[in-house]
Amino acid sequence: MDRRNFIKNTAAVAGTFSLGSMGIVAEPEKTHALTLSFDDGFKKSFYKIAEIHEYYGLKACLNVIATGHLKSFNTEPQWIPQNLLGDFNDWNKLKERGHEIMPHTWEHLNLTEIPIEKAKDNIEKCLVYFEENLSGYKAKGAVYNFAYNASTPELEKFVLSKVSAIRTGGWLVLKDSMVNDFPAGEFPLRLGCWGHGPDFCDDYVEKEINNFLAGEGGWLILNLHGLDEEGWGPVSTTYLDNLLRRLIKIDFLTVQPSGEIVKKIGKL
Ligand SMILES: [Zn+2]
Numbered sequence: 001m002d003r004r005n006f007i008k009n010t011a012a013v014a015g016t017f018s019l020g021s022m023g024i025v026a027e028p029e030k031t032h033a034l035t036l037s038f039d040d041g042f043k044k045s046f047y048k049i050a051e052i053h054e055y056y057g058l059k060a061c062l063n064v065i066a067t068g069h070l071k072s073f074n075t076e077p078q079w080i081p082q083n084l085l086g087d088f089n090d091w092n093k094l095k096e097r098g099h100e101i102m103p104h105t106w107e108h109l110n111l112t113e114i115p116i117e118k119a120k121d122n123i124e125k126c127l128v129y130f131e132e133n134l135s136g137y138k139a140k141g142a143v144y145n146f147a148y149n150a151s152t153p154e155l156e157k158f159v160l161s162k163v164s165a166i167r168t169g170g171w172l173v174l175k176d177s178m179v180n181d182f183p184a185g186e187f188p189l190r191l192g193c194w195g196h197g198p199d200f201c202d203d204y205v206e207k208e209i210n211n212f213l214a215g216e217g218g219w220l221i222l223n224l225h226g227l228d229e230e231g232w233g234p235v236s237t238t239y240l241d242n243l244l245r246r247l248i249k250i251d252f253l254t255v256q257p258s259g260e261i262v263k264k265i266g267k268l
Contacts, residue, residue: 031217032253033261034209036240037061037167037193038224039104039145041068043086045226048237050099056244061257063104063145063167064091066129075108079198079225079232088133095136100257103130103163105147112150120158127162139163141268143258149193149223156190165189165262167221189262195223197233205235205243213253221258 038049041064053060067073068080069087091101106126111119123144130137142163146155149169159166170192196204205222212220225231227240247255262268 030252030254032213032250033219034212034247034253034255035061035193035219035221035258035261036205036224036255037063037145037221037258038226039063040080040108040225040231041065041085041091041104042226042230043084043090045228045230045234046086046090046094048227049240050094050097052237052241052244053099054097055241056248058244058248058255059257059260060094060099061102061259062091062094062099063102063143065104065108065147066106066126066133068108073107076232080108084226084230092135095134100259101134101137102143102145102257102259103127104145108147110148110150111146111155112152116154119155123155123159123162141259141263141266143167143191143262149195160188160190163188164266164268165191165258167191167193167223167258169194189265191221191258191262193221193223195225195233197225199233200236201233202235202239204233205239209243209247213250217252219261 038046038061041062046060046062049062050060065073065080065085068082068085071082073082073085095101103126106122106129109119109122111122127139127144130142131139139162143165144159144163145167146169149167151166151168156166156168165188168190195201201224205224208220208222212218224233224235226234227237228234244255247253
C-alpha cells in the first residue's frame with residue numbers, strides 16, 4: 001500500500017470513530033488518539049524514549065523481540081544488530097517505570113515467508129516467553145506486533161485466539177459497532193499501522209501526524225524503531241522531544257501506548 005492510500009484510509013476510519021463517545025479516554029473532549037509504537041528493543045534508544053516520554057508525563061509503547069538478548073540472535077544484522085539490544089532485565093525495569101512492553105516476535109522472521117506450522121510455533125514460543133519473563137504480563141489486553149507488519153489472515157486468527165489485539169500492516173479496521181460502545185464479545189482487535197525507512201523518518205512522522213490532527217479524529221498508530229543511529233527508519237532524539245512537547249499541549253489529543261487504548265476499548 002502506498003502512503004496516499006494509508007492516509008486516505010486512516011481518514012476514512014477517523015470519520016466514523018469518535019474516541020470521546022466510545023469512552024476510550026476519561027476526558028470526553030479527546031477526539032484523537034496517537035500511538036508511537038517503537039519496535040525491536042534497542043537498549044540505549046528504549047531507555048531514552050522512556051525518559052523523554054516520562055518528562056512529558058507519558059507512557060512509551062515499546063515492543064521487543066523475545067530472543068533479541070541472546071547472542072544467537074542474528075536476524076537483520078544491518079538493522080537490528082544483536083549487541084545493541086536490551087534484555088528482559090531492562091524490559092522489566094522499564095515496565096516498572098510505567099511503560100508498556102509488548103511482544104514483537106520470537107526471532108524476527110517474516111512469518112508470511114516461512115511454513116505456517118513454524119510461524120505458529122514461533123508465535124507460541126514468543127508469547128510463552130513473555131508470560132515467563134516479563135513481570136505482570138497478561139495475555140488479556142496484550143498486543144502482538146508482527147515483525148515487518150507482515151501477517152496473513154490465518155496467522156492473525158491464530159494470534160488473536162491468544163491475545164487481545166494484533167498490530168500489523170495497513171490501517172485501523174474498526175467495526176461500525178465500535179462507534180458507540182464496543183461489545184465485550186467482539187474482542188479481539190486488529191490494528192493497522194505504517195512506518196517509514198530506512199532513513200530518518202522525522203519528516204514522515206511530522207506529515208502523518210499533521211494530516212491526522214487536521215482530520216475529524218480517531219486512532220493513529222505509527223510504527224517507529226530506534227533513535228538517531230539505531231534501527232531501521234529512526235527518529236532523531238531532538239525531533240521526538242520537540243514532537244511530544246508540542247503534542248501534549250493539544251487539548252483534543254491523547255498520546256498513549258496501544259495496549260492502554262485496547263484495555264479501555266475492551267473495558268479490561
Ligand atoms: Zn521489528
